[in-house]
Amino acid sequence: MSTLTEQERLQGVALVDIGGSTTSIAVYQEGTVAHTGCLQMAGQQLTQDLAQMLRCPWESAEALKCEHGRAYADDALNSETVEIEAFGTQARKSVSLRNVCEILQARAEEILEAIEIEIKRAGYLDTIAAGLVLTGGTSQLKGLPEVVEARLGIPARLGEPRGYSGLSDIIGSPAYATPIGLVEYALRGQDRPVTAGPSIHFEMPAGGLWKRLASIGRALMPE
């Protein structure tokens, strides 16, 4: 795959494509795919959480996520606010960027933990020396590799297709990394198919996350 280096594939790595509604995982060991899995959790849930918690239209939540969202909240955001389109009597309202990022962090960590569980269940968590390479639209959420390193304790970087100069403005984006890899694979045609390992569909119980979101929700309520 164009997104990974030879070194990463040889030493063990998980290519994680976090898209809109699904996250797909391909674990490489000794140069080839050893396992693939798919989770029904991805970027749409981040948008859904924002829309629900901030009581705003879905489109407004999506724009907020992509333009101002970060995968972790820190004190530097305390005084920052963003104007968004809202429901109700006022067409627009101001929200705290700190709160926005807390909501995103809670769900991002939930997704990352599900990825960790899936790789661990398959038996590869300790053998992916190169950690995670993140692709797909949701990998563009700012700070996501840092949250992987902090929460899961394994290296992470954004995957960008290599060696496709000329279209770099479009193709250089991680959102395109997996399609490019598949095209490259189809064109070469001699590799083994990427379905070498068992593929599972897996959903996390949402209990812990809902508790966390509920406590952020209480903090967002007017005093």
Ligand SMILES: Nc1ncnc2c1ncn2[C@@H]1O[C@H](COP(=O)(O)OP(=O)(O)O)[C@@H](O)[C@H]1O
């Ligand atoms: N800058 C960004 N920050 C956070 N999420 C983003 C950003 N850009 C795109 N996304 C999210 O990426 C997801 C779509 O990813 P994509 O790989 O195109 O989807 P899929 O391959 O599943 O169709 C959407 O949930 C979208 O909100």
Ligand SMILES: [Mg+2]
């Ligand atoms: Mg995608």
